[in-house]
Amino acid sequence: MRIGLFVTCLTDTLFPDTGKAVVTVLERLGHRVEFPAGQACCGQMHFNTGYRREATPMARGFVAAFGGYQAVVTPSASCASMVREYYPALAAEAGDESLARAVAQIAPRTYELSVLLADVLGVTDVGAYFPHRVTYHPSCHSLRMLRVGDAPARLLGAVRGLDLVDLPDAESCCGFGGTFAVKNPDVSAAICADKVAAIRQTGAEVVCAADNSCLMHIGGALTRQRSGVATMHLAEILARTEDTP
Amino acid sequence: MTPPEQAGPHPGMPTYLGMPSFPVAAKTAVADSQLRRNLAHATHTIRVKRAGAVGELADWQELRAAAKAIKDHTLAHLDTYLVRLEQNVTKAGGHVHWAQDAAEANAIVAGLVRAAGADRVVKVKSMATQETGLNEALAADGIGALETDLAELIVQLGHDLPSHILVPAIHKNRAEIREIFLREMPDAPPDLTDDPRMLAAAARAHLRQAFLSAQVGVSGANFAIAETGSLVVVESEGNGRMCVTLPQTLISVVGIEKILPTWRDLEVFLALLPRSSTAERMNPYTSIWTGVTPGDGPADFHLVLLDNGRTTALADQIGRQALRCIRCSACLNVCPVYERTGGHAYGSPYPGPIGAIISPQLRGISSPVDASLPFASTLCGACYEVCPVAINIPEALVYLRGKVVDAKREKHFSPERTVFHASGLVLRSPALLAAAQRAAAVGGRLVARSGRIRRLPPPLSGWTDTRDAPAPPPESFRAWWARTRGSQPRGSRPRRSRR
Numbered sequence: 001m002r003i004g005l006f007v008t009c010l011t012d013t014l015f016p017d018t019g020k021a022v023v024t025v026l027e028r029l030g031h032r033v034e035f036p037a038g039q040a041c042c043g044q045m046h047f048n049t050g051y052r053r054e055a056t057p058m059a060r061g062f063v064a065a066f067g068g069y070q071a072v073v074t075p076s077a078s079c080a081s082m083v084r085e086y087y088p089a090l091a092a093e094a095g096d097e098s099l100a101r102a103v104a105q106i107a108p109r110t111y112e113l114s115v116l117l118a119d120v121l122g123v124t125d126v127g128a129y130f131p132h133r134v135t136y137h138p139s140c141h142s143l144r145m146l147r148v149g150d151a152p153a154r155l156l157g158a159v160r161g162l163d164l165v166d167l168p169d170a171e172s173c174c175g176f177g178g179t180f181a182v183k184n185p186d187v188s189a190a191i192c193a194d195k196v197a198a199i200r201q202t203g204a205e206v207v208c209a210a211d212n213s214c215l216m217h218i219g220g221a222l223t224r225q226r227s228g229v230a231t232m233h234l235a236e237i238l239a240r241t242e243d244t245p
Numbered sequence: 246m247t248p249p250e251q252a253g254p255h256p257g258m259p260t261y262l263g264m265p266s267f268p269v270a271a272k273t274a275v276a277d278s279q280l281r282r283n284l285a286h287a288t289h290t291i292r293v294k295r296a297g298a299v300g301e302l303a304d305w306q307e308l309r310a311a312a313k314a315i316k317d318h319t320l321a322h323l324d325t326y327l328v329r330l331e332q333n334v335t336k337a338g339g340h341v342h343w344a345q346d347a348a349e350a351n352a353i354v355a356g357l358v359r360a361a362g363a364d365r366v367v368k369v370k371s372m373a374t375q376e377t378g379l380n381e382a383l384a385a386d387g388i389g390a391l392e393t394d395l396a397e398l399i400v401q402l403g404h405d406l407p408s409h410i411l412v413p414a415i416h417k418n419r420a421e422i423r424e425i426f427l428r429e430m431p432d433a434p435p436d437l438t439d440d441p442r443m444l445a446a447a448a449r450a451h452l453r454q455a456f457l458s459a460q461v462g463v464s465g466a467n468f469a470i471a472e473t474g475s476l477v478v479v480e481s482e483g484n485g486r487m488c489v490t491l492p493q494t495l496i497s498v499v500g501i502e503k504i505l506p507t508w509r510d511l512e513v514f515l516a517l518l519p520r521s522s523t524a525e526r527m528n529p530y531t532s533i534w535t536g537v538t539p540g541d542g543p544a545d546f547h548l549v550l551l552d553n554g555r556t557t558a559l560a561d562q563i564g565r566q567a568l569r570c571i572r573c574s575a576c577l578n579v580c581p582v583y584e585r586t587g588g589h590a591y592g593s594p595y596p597g598p599i600g601a602i603i604s605p606q607l608r609g610i611s612s613p614v615d616a617s618l619p620f621a622s623t624l625c626g627a628c629y630e631v632c633p634v635a636i637n638i639p640e641a642l643v644y645l646r647g648k649v650v651d652a653k654r655e656k657h658f659s660p661e662r663t664v665f666h667a668s669g670l671v672l673r674s675p676a677l678l679a680a681a682q683r684a685a686a687v688g689g690r691l692v693a694r695s696g697r698i699r700r701l702p703p704p705l706s707g708w709t710d711t712r713d714a715p716a717p718p719p720e721s722f723r724a725w726w727a728r729t730r731g732s733q734p735r736g737s738r739p740r741r742s743r744r
Contacts, residue, residue: 003354007722007723009678012678012682012721012722013681013682013685013717013721013722014718015718016718016721016722017721019252020725035723037726037727038412038675038721040673040674040675040678041671041673042670043679045668046668046672048603048624048646049646049650049665050643050646050650051647051650051662051665051669052341054669055669057673058669058672060675074694086643094347098619111652112719130253132587140623140624140625140627141626142630143626144625145639153539166267170418172581172627173581173623173625175581175623176623177622177623179626180620180622182704183268183620183707183713184267184268184582184621185273185707185708185710186268186271187268187271187275187582187585188620188623189473189710189712190585191581191582191585191623192711192712193666193711199440202457212600213633216714216715217712219715220697220708220712220713220714221711221712221713222701223713224711224712224713227484
């Protein structure tokens with residue numbers, strides 16, 4: 001399958017290794033991955049902060065970049081749900097019928113990585129090897145907007161050597177919430193403190209998620225506390241093999 | 246269309262005049278370790294119990310869909326059902342009054358109490374009268390109002406404000422409640438301990454005489470059934486039953502959205518409400534009355550139907566779903582923000598996620614607290630998932646954020662708007678984004694240590710006060726792709742030339 005990679009602005013700018021890992025995993029499975037350079041940001045930050053007008057041109061940019069693809073993969077459940085859940089509303093609000101038509105085409109074919117792998121391609125064993133104790137934080141948008149279900153857990157469960165440990169109160173938010181973390185820093189930090197305490201309680205070496213935004217938040221607290229617990233995007237774990245541990 | 250902003254802050258909820266914005270109030274709440282412990286314990290307990298009670302019903306999602314459909318239908322035909330309710334209440338011997346706002350509702354109630362020759366009332370816990378600030382308004386008229394719900398009594402005795410829809414004193418633990426009783430309740434036994442049973446017994450003894458001597462009772466209602474003009478109060482303690490049966494005069498203040506067309510509709514809500522709110526299969530006391538019955542209960546019944554901003558909310562396509570709310574408070578108990586701040590920071594009798602979408606709609610968005618409420622959420626979606634009437638709270642929050650931003654667009658200079666305008670230009674342009682990434686990589690190298698940034702200037706300092714920020718890597722993904730696989734086409738897929 002020819003797959004367009006929507007790397008997301010956050011991963012592009014701050015976590016390029018995640019993008020490389022997505023390419024590695026999909027190519028290992030025999031797919032052709034392309035990175036349309038016309039892509040930028042999905043507009044979620046603007047949309048969710050109330051700057052809906054500013055988000056519309058970003059939606060137009062997205063559909064222009066990915067219009068021709070059979071499938072679009074993104075290493076972010078949050079950005080995938082922006083495209084799938086909110087782009088139709090955005091197009092309707094802008095009264096832009098051609099955007100609405102393009103969204104109707106591309107939004108249903110935009111998949112978060114674990115959904116593309118486990119549900120669309122039907123693969124759970126991607127040939128990964130990662131001999132570490134890992135706990136998984138199901139990000140809110142993966143859980144409650146995109147409803148990825150147990151796709152990430154199935155993928156992690158098939159990774160050789162990986163010891164997956166349950167995260168207490170896993171389904172609770174990490175307190176990131178995009179601009180919430182800056183507009184309500186005290187509450188955000190208080191929520192994060194409890195998430196980090198739960199992670200440390202598991203004794204995991206690595207906390208993993210399907211969103212770098214949450215991982216950036218959780219990781220920021222973990223390193224500030226010098227906890228020794230690393231954050232890794234799901235894609236980066238799935239990319240590891242015996243040859244590249 | 247944007248509804249007109251109300252002139253002053255909160256004319257519809259006078260008790261909450263001059264509240265600070267949510268982030269300011271929340272900062273104090275988050276720093277209160279006793280409050281945090283009380284809230285974490287209470288919300289976690291009820292959250293687990295609710296999940297158990299809901300899990301027992303195989304058709305929960307169908308019930309939820311039915312409730313949503315019934316409420317939506319009723320709201321779409323509110324004019325019809327309100328008139329039908331009025332006709333049937335009147336036919337059953339009751340009197341119906343219409344109140345456009347809080348002041349009108351309070352004046353109607355005060356007038357009725359004086360007409361009954363009383364100078365005090367006993368009250369069932371009621372969100373509508375908290376909203377209108379009825380107790381304060383009656384006090385200004387020389388009328389005493391006694392709250393008879395245990396938690397509401399604790400709040401009243403403590404000269405406090407409620408912090409939860411269902412459990413108004415959730416922010417207090419039993420040691421604190423004991424102190425309030427000893428300090429404020431003259432008839433509290435001197436050897437009172439913090440044993441819950443002893444605390445409840447002290448409150449019961451305190452309230453009993455008031456019930457027996459009260460001339461006037463004041464209630465709200467969970468539901469008003471249009472086809473017969475019947476009112477329904479759902480409660481746990483039995484104080485509501487006494488308030489609506491013992492006094493000679495009963496006054497019920499009810500929001501116009503509480504209406505249900507028929508008794509059949511009520512069945513759905515009686516399955517949803519107790520499980521969602523107290524995690525019970527059925528609540529202990531459900532009182533239903535229709536007008537007056539000679540020799541049985543109050544001889545004089547008055548229904549005050551309250552608008553207070555509801556028709557403005559009803560006119561809003563996205564916002565109107567908040568009017569489906571049945572005040573169960575399931576969304577409060579699962580909210581990560583509410584769990585850390587409690588209810589007071591929301592500056593309204595309606596706290597938590599539902600408050601964050603109801604208060605700005607009922608009061609407008611002109612005050613600092615109302616303009617900040619739609620932003621008081623991480624958009625985690627836990628509220629929507631548990632809501633028994635399927636209110637998409639995250640959708641409404643994001644929508645109201647847009648209204649707050651749009652209302653400020655034509656006004657004074659805003660640093661935030663400048664940032665979002667500029668970042669909007671960068672984030673829609675691959676070339677500008679790539680340039681910004683190159684600049685960030687250089688800047689990051691200057692301020693980062695071991696790949697982490699420990700301090701950023703305001704407003705980003707709110708982040709780095711407690712969390713490190715990642716340093717931008719030397720090479721972005723798109724730069725890596727261009728360097729290693731640069732032969733691939735640029736721009737959108739070249740189905741046609743963009744030149």
